[in-house]
Amino acid sequence: MSAAETTTTPATVTLQAEGSVARRQAWSRTSRWILLAATLLGLVVLVILGIDNAIVGIPSLDWDFLSNYPSRFAERAGIRSSILGSVWVLVFTVIFAIPVAVGAAVWMEEFAPQNAILTTVRLNIANLAGVPSIIYGILGLAVFVRLMELGPSILAGALTLALMILPMTVITSVEAINQVAPSIREGSLALGATRWQTVWNHVLPGAMPGILTGTILAVARAAGETAALIMIGAFTFIAFDPALSFGGLLDSFTTLPIQVYNWTIRPQPEFRANAAAGIIVLMIAVIGLNALALVVRDRLRRN
């Protein structure tokens, strides 16, 4: 006779917990939704603010708003000079910051001796990344505006922002270079390439998606920067286009975030709609840059 036949009819076994165990499980199941709600709360607030802003700002957002200079009259004021100023400053920020950042990253990853100097440089860059932007503004004020006598110019603004985004660009470039497989370097070196040929022909192309992504994100950050530029004296009324010449680099300027700030602190409520419209343009640019960074990374990685 087998064992099964001797047993009495088995009681229906359920895995339903009882008492304190059931309570603990119920808590655990509920916690998922509480935590999810907490995770989403910040995003929900951002969406509400975005909708409110769109309602206030969209009526002012027309071609006149984009093509007019700032004005004392809210309905005539526009963002022409601040858009041009932003673009001009950002172009030169990138020109100044990216070669230096990539150069520093290449040295740190490919050429630097593994010693205390390298450790110091690494720690230094990590700390610079945490320095508040207003401190970079003070640095720009003292060094570029006053010492080098550039005044509150496009050049001084671009140099200040370049120093500000340098640490984060170096960090992303180091990560990108780090992710290039060592076998690629070894293969190139084994075929007789010099170290620089290896870096230029193999390491940098391989690291390009990461470097580009980091650059675009850094530009997004510089595009929204306000405090550092106000610090160097860029809070001014600009009713002209920056000249497309080397002399034009010494023109004073304003940027979109500064213009938004200007309209935000005006006591007259009419300017609130202008600020909201400026924010829409600024957010489209910043979200566009962030999206571009994601696309660039995906596309170049696939190739």
Add this chain to the structure above:
Amino acid sequence: MALASPPDGADLARALRKRPFRRPGENLIVVALVLCAAVSIATTFAIIYVLFSDAIGFFREISFWHFFNPGNEWQTLFDPRSFGVWELVLGTINVTLWSMVIALPLGLAAAVYLSEYAHVQTRRFLKPLLELLAGVPTVVYAYFALTFISDDVLLPLLGGNVSFFNSLSASIMLGLMILPIIASVSEDAMASVPRDLREAAYGLGATRLEVAFRVVFPAAISGIMAAILLAIARVIGETMIVAVAAGSTPNLSLSPLESIQTMTGYMLQVALGDAARGTTDYTSLFAVGALLFLMTFVLNVGAQIVVRRFREAYE
């Protein structure tokens, strides 16, 4: 004689470095690269020099004791003028406190959810969205703090109990801004807690909630501490939100409903005014800036030390 083992990559690179063939221009390139790296060191020295040389000028006129004495007010607009920085520091502590009250529970909840509850796909989708909160330009948050939070929500809700410029509206937006820092850094710390710990707890019958808060959370506590330190450093350095929404009246108060002024708020105010070079108003900018720099430096270094400790524990 055979080699004991084939040379690894490092050996190979070292061997190749010694070969005589070199292109002459390459040394110049390396020099240029070293100069690039030197820019970052030079930046640090320049920041320290700029801040402290003018701060020393400030302390020639205003004594150290006067500056740090908690009994002195920060009153720079009219005589008798007084430079007791404690009022500005307390303003900074005020917004730090309230923004952490908002961001810490939400940020840690998000970290726990992303690390312990969310499916891989959900996490991949939610994390970049959360990061977007840190990418919003701070002047945009400043506008929202003043016009939406303060004007449209707090004033109708609290009426006369809250001033138009108040630390709460700034703190709410600061909290939103640092949410992704807390969530992201803490989540990284929780994700690197070894699986064994979780499995052992599940094996003993713990629920997901208990594993998350009694096992993973304590094990990741140093990473969470680092996240908090980084978030605080970010808040005390933030300028636009507090300058626009928190007011410009130095105030010895930790109340979220009053108008205050932070260190950064004062610095921006000086930049917007026209303090002549060499005046005490002008040099006070550098004294406050130097103090701010030191505070963020200590917080950032503290975060790095905490993170390193934490890495040693698990690798």
